Amino acid sequence: MTTPPHVMEDAPKATDAPLPSATLGGDSKRSIEQITLLLFITVPFVALVAAVPLAWGWGVSWLDLGLxxxxxxxxxxxxxxxxxxxxTHGSFKARRPLRVALAVMGSMAVEGPLVRWVADHRKHHKFSDAEGDPHSPWRFGETVPxxxxxxxxAHIGWMFDEEQTPQHKYAPDLIKDPAIRAVSRQFVLWTAVSLALPPLVGGLVTWSWQGAVTAFxxxxxxxxxxxxxxxxxxxxICHAVGKRPFKSRDKSGNVWWLAVLSCGESWHNLHHADPTSARHGVMRGQIDSSARIIRWFELLGWAYDVRWPNAARIDARRKSGISDEGGAAKAA
Incomplete structure (x- = not known):
């Protein structure tokens, strides 16, 4: 793996001025945070399970589906x-408004504060599928049990681990940015906005409490x-199964049936072979909506210095004896 130039390999020296915390709990995960995390996992999951019989029995409106x-x-x-x-990887550079907008959009996915997310993922790449990886599925061995x-x-359990990734070591560049640090610390606010928008729109469009409830x-x-x-x-899943046409030092694989829902992230083998590439689905037919949108940002002048893959870069990471019969995809 090639570490992005802005990622520090070592913790700040004792003589350095201490950096402010970018998450409300710092590097520690307190009991109240673990309880909150459990609620944010279980409540939506119960709704997801209930969605199937509810959709079968009462259906779902086009408004709710659209939201x-x-x-x-x-x-x-x-x-x-x-x-x-x-x-995390610096696959492109962004103008300031886009930088802040991306921080807010990601926060609305309700996957945790930005700086913690990035620190965890940078640590994952440093120790991918080896000791030190926060969420490798091979942590306990290679037998079936x-x-x-x-x-x-790897799927859920690691998030409740008391051992936290040191953010000052793995994401000092983000902590030093006041705007990004603020968005990270405002995670609860952006979570509330994310959860409140659908019922607000649903209630206003239908002008009813029922519309707000079903939209929520x-x-x-x-x-x-x-x-x-x-x-x-x-x-x-992408570290346990999938095709591995590219050379990587871990067990990352490509899982095609997750590509659309993951916005191109499930072309995971190329990502671990070339972490800073702005496109993960580099072979013909590999859908990568994230790369397409980055290309639009580039055309609009909002993103620049994009690290697009080229044929030489792709071939250098391909396993010997494996070829792309359809040819490599274009940059975007």
Missing amino acids: MTFMYYLGCHGITIGFHRYF ALMKGLWW FWGSLVRVALLHHVTWSINS
């Missing part, structure tokens, strides 16, 4: 383009649960 889809992809691209490809335990750990169910609870489990599946 769920819009809010899902707003948060999903906030994570994939913002938290992941931009803030160990892998089953590991998949649970589908556009807030079901949407959050679905996005959570798709994102967590990149940690678990």
Whole structure:
């Protein structure tokens, strides 16, 4: 893995001025935070389970479906383009308004404060599928029982671990940015906005409490649960199964059936072979909506110095004897 130049490998020296905390709890995860985390996982999940019989029995309105889809992809691209490809890996540079907008969009996915998310993911790449990886499914071994335990750990369990990634070590560049630090510390606010928008729109459009309630169910609870489990599946499923046409030092794989829902993140093998690439789905037919939107940002002048893959860069990371019969995809 190539570490982005802005990521520090070592903790700040004792002589350095201490950096302010970018999350309300700092690096520690207090009991109240763990309880809150449990609620934000279980309540939307219960709604997700209930969604199937409810949709079968009473159906779902086009308004609720539209709100769920819009809010899902707003948060999903906030994570994939913002938290992941931009803030974690520096796949492109962004003008200041886009930088702040991506921070807010990612926060509305309700996956935790920006700086903590980035610190965890940078640590994951440093120790990918080895000792020190916060969420490898191979943590407990390679037997079937160990892998089953590991998949649970990689999917959800790791988030309740008391050991926290030191943010000052893995994300000092973000902590030093006052605007980004503020967005990270305002995670509760952006979570409230994210959950309140669908019922607000649903209530106003239908001019009824029922419209607000159903919009909250589908556009807030079901949407959050679905996005959570798709994102967590990149940690678990994409590090356990999938095709691996590119050379990486871990077990990251490409899982095609997650590509649309994950906004291109499930082309995970190329990502771990070339972490700073702005496009993950580099082979023909590999849908990567995040890369397409980054391309639009570039055309509008909002993003620049984008690290697009090229044929030489892709071929250098390809395993010997494996070729792309359809040819490599274009930059976006």
